[in-house]
Amino acid sequence: MPSRDIAAKELAKAFSVLSHPDRVRIIEELGSGEKDVNSLRAVLGVSHSRTSQNLAVLRTNRLVTERRDGRHVFYRLSQPELAGWILEGLRFIEGDLQASEARLSAFEEARQKWSGEPASELLVTNRD
Amino acid sequence: MPSRDIAAKELAKAFSVLSHPDRVRIIEELGSGEKDVNSLRAVLGVSHSRTSQNLAVLRTNRLVTERRDGRHVFYRLSQPELAGWILEGLRFIEGDLQASEARLSAFEEARQKWSGEPASELLVTNRD
DNA sequence: CAATCAGATGCAAATATATGCATATATGAA
DNA sequence: TTCATATATGCATATATTTGCATCTGATTG
Numbered sequence: 001m002p003s004r005d006i007a008a009k010e011l012a013k014a015f016s017v018l019s020h021p022d023r024v025r026i027i028e029e030l031g032s033g034e035k036d037v038n039s040l041r042a043v044l045g046v047s048h049s050r051t052s053q054n055l056a057v058l059r060t061n062r063l064v065t066e067r068r069d070g071r072h073v074f075y076r077l078s079q080p081e082l083a084g085w086i087l088e089g090l091r092f093i094e095g096d097l098q099a100s101e102a103r104l105s106a107f108e109e110a111r112q113k114w115s116g117e118p119a120s121e122l123l124v125t126n127r128d
Numbered sequence: 129m130p131s132r133d134i135a136a137k138e139l140a141k142a143f144s145v146l147s148h149p150d151r152v153r154i155i156e157e158l159g160s161g162e163k164d165v166n167s168l169r170a171v172l173g174v175s176h177s178r179t180s181q182n183l184a185v186l187r188t189n190r191l192v193t194e195r196r197d198g199r200h201v202f203y204r205l206s207q208p209e210l211a212g213w214i215l216e217g218l219r220f221i222e223g224d225l226q227a228s229e230a231r232l233s234a235f236e237e238a239r240q241k242w243s244g245e246p247a248s249e250l251l252v253t254n255r256d
Numbered sequence: 257c258a259a260t261c262a263g264a265t266g267c268a269a270a271t272a273t274a275t276g277c278a279t280a281t282a283t284g285a286a
Numbered sequence: 287t288t289c290a291t292a293t294a295t296g297c298a299t300a301t302a303t304t305t306g307c308a309t310c311t312g313a314t315t316g
Contacts, residue, residue: 164291166290176291177291177292180292181292199289199291
C-alpha cells in the first residue's frame with residue numbers, strides 16, 4: 001500500500017477517535033487535570049458502561065493514560081500538546097465563515113474551555 | 129440539551145468529516161492547488177462515485193469550494209492551511225510509539241509528497 | 257484472618273443506528 | 287449524443303448503546 005494511503009488511513013483513524021461527542025467532552029474535561037471514571041461519568045451524564053467504553057477507545061489510541069489508585073482509575077491526557085493542535089485546527093475546520101451558527105458557537109465554546117489553565121492539579125500534586 | 133453537549137456534538141461532527149481516508153487524501157491533494165474531480169479520482173484510484181460522494185461531504189461542510197469551468201468542476205480548499213495542519217497531526221500518531229518502522233517511513237514519504245509547494249496556481253492563474 | 261460484601265471499572269453479546277460503497281439514474285454543458 | 291459530475295437507492299459493514307456479567311479492590315463482619 002502506497003505511503004499516502006497509509007498516512008491518510010492513520011490520520012482518518014485518528015480523527016474518527018475524536019468524532020464522538022462523549023470522547024470530545026472527556027478530552028475537554030481532562031484538559032483541566034486528571035479525573036476518575038466516575039466523575040467523568042457524572043459530568044457527562046451517561047451510563048458508566050458508555051463512559052468506560054469511550055475511555056477505552058481513547059486509551060487504545062493512546063490519547064489518554066490511566067493511573068490506578070485503589071478502586072479508582074484516573075485518566076489524563078497523554079499528550080497535552082494534542083489539545084493545542086486541535087485548538088489550532090478549529091479555525092480551519094470551520095471552513096469558510098458561513099459555517100452554521102451552531103458550529104461556530106460550538107467552536108467558540110471549545111476554544112474558551114480548551115485554552116483554559118492547563119490543569120493546576122497536574123502542575124502541583126501528581127501524588128502517587 | 130445543555131450547550132456543552134451541543135458544542136461537543138458539533139465538534140465531533142466536524143471531526144467526523146475528516147475521518148475518512150479519501151477525504152483526508154483529497155484535502156492533502158488540494159493542498160497543492162485546485163484540481164478537478166477526475167484528476168482527484170485518478171490520484172486516489174477510486175471510483176468516480178466514491179470521489180464525488182466524498183467531495184460532497186467536504187463541500188456540504190464547507191471545507192472545499194467548487195468552481196465550474198465548462199464540463200469540469202474544480203475544487204479547492206476553503207482554508208488552504210487546512211492541509212498543512214492535518215499533516216502536522218502525523219507527529220502525534222508517531223508520538224504514541226508502537227508505530228512500526230514501515231509505518232514511520234510511510235509517514236515520512238507521505239509528508240514529502242504532500243508538503244509540496246502550496247499552489248502556485250492559486251497565486252497566479254485563477255482564470256475563470 | 258478468612259469469608260463475604262459493595263463499589264468502581266472493564267468487557268461481551270445483542271440490538272440499534274450510522275456510514276460507506278456500488279449500481280443505476282439524473283443533470284448540465286459542449 | 288457524449289463527457290464530466292452529481293445524486294438516489296439499496297445493501298454491507300462499522301460503530302454506538304444498552305444490558306448483564308466479570309473482575310478487582312477495599313471494607314466489614316464473624
